[in-house]
Amino acid sequence: MKGLVSVIVPVYDRAHLVAETIESILIQTYQPVEIILINDGSKDDTLSVLREYKRRFPSQIRVIDQPNQGQIIARNNGIKIARGNYIAFLDSDDLWMEDKLERQIPCFEPGVGLVYSGTEIIDEEGQTLRVDFADEAISGNIYPQLLVKNRMTGGTVVVTAESLNQVGLFSSDFKAAENWDLWLRICKAYSARVVMDPLVKYRIHSQNMSGDGQLMLRAKLQIIQKHCDLHSKDAVVARYSRLAYADYHYRAGLNFFAAAQYPLARNAFISVLGFSFFYEDTWLRLFRSFLGAPGNRLLRILK
Known part of the structure; x- marks a missing residue:
């Protein structure tokens, strides 16, 4: 079906939240949309909720029931049966603004493989914590900038089925940051476009993987080792x-600094200078790492 968007929603133990997520897709002002719900071995009543929506919307919703294999395999299994020209992603605790797809799909021009947007951050009760507008400058050939940090929340992203056929699906080599890895592969081969406004409500809670600092740091190193090239013939890629x-x-x-491990923090900040002499507030952090716990307590009191 021309213009069809396939929305991939992996679900694990989200019986209390997933209905709201599904409703936010069903009310999209853009059509046509198909919703692929993947129950990843939930132990609560998630599957019953998904099947009820399948019963109510049989032409629009499909349900996959699989043993627990993790969200990477769940998303990939959803993509494999998707029929859309465009593939979108949404986690089962997050929400879309009703005009999300209406504002993003027109951004797809020849050569564009990915469109993303800003994000509204909400708490467990759905109350707004802050709004993160996307940077309008991160558009076009964003591959170099994307090497430094992931610029997009997964639920904001829509990609073309063609781009996935070209670069492949989510990699199971990653324990985290698999989204970032896929966006990099797409943006190396295609242009990206951005809608600055928040089109997704991203829910912060205790089970967010992004809250595990050590896990995300290990994933970041894995991304760097896979994608970065300090000796690239492309000067822009080498710089980024x-x-x-x-x-x-x-x-x-x-x-390390947050954990008051000041010698380790000092070594890390010195390592920063080996790659960029004026990165963020590295010099200030380095200075404070020499002060130790007493000096930093004093600074906090003075502040």
């Missing part, structure tokens, strides 16, 4: 690869 390594060591330093 150096910034990616600088950002990795900077994030590691922040983690």
Whole structure:
């Protein structure tokens, strides 16, 4: 069906939230849309909720019931049966604004493989915590900038089925940041477009994987080792690869600093300088790492 968007929603133990997620897709002002719900071995009443929606909307909703294999395999299984020209992603605890697809699909021009947007951050009760507008400058050939940090929340992203056929699906080599890896592969081969406004409500709660700092840091290093090339013949890629390594060591330093492991933080911030001499507030952080716990307590009191 021309213009069809296939929305992939992996679900694990979200019986209390997934109905709201599905409703946010059903009310989209853009049509046609098919919804592929993958029950990833849920132990609660999730499957019953999904089957009830399948009963109510048999022409629009499909349900996959699989043993628990994780969200990467769940998403890939959904993609494999998708019939749309466009593939969109949404986690089972997040929500779409009703005009999300209406604003994104027209951005697809020849050569564009991915469109993303800004994000509204909500708490477990759905109350807005903050709004993160996307950077309008991160559009077009964004592959180099994307090496440094992931610029997009997964639920904001729509890609073409053609791009997935070209670069492949989510990689099971990753324990986290598999989204980032796929966006990089797509953006290396295709242009990207952005809608600055928030079109997704991203829910913050205790089970968010992104809240595990050490896990995300290991995933970031894995991304860098796979995609970055410090000696690339493309000067832009080489420059952003150096910034990616600088950002990795900077994030590691922040983690050590927050844990009051000041010698380790100091080493990490010194490593940053080997890749970028003026990255973020590295010099200030490095100075504070020499102060130790007493000096930093004093600074906090003075502040």
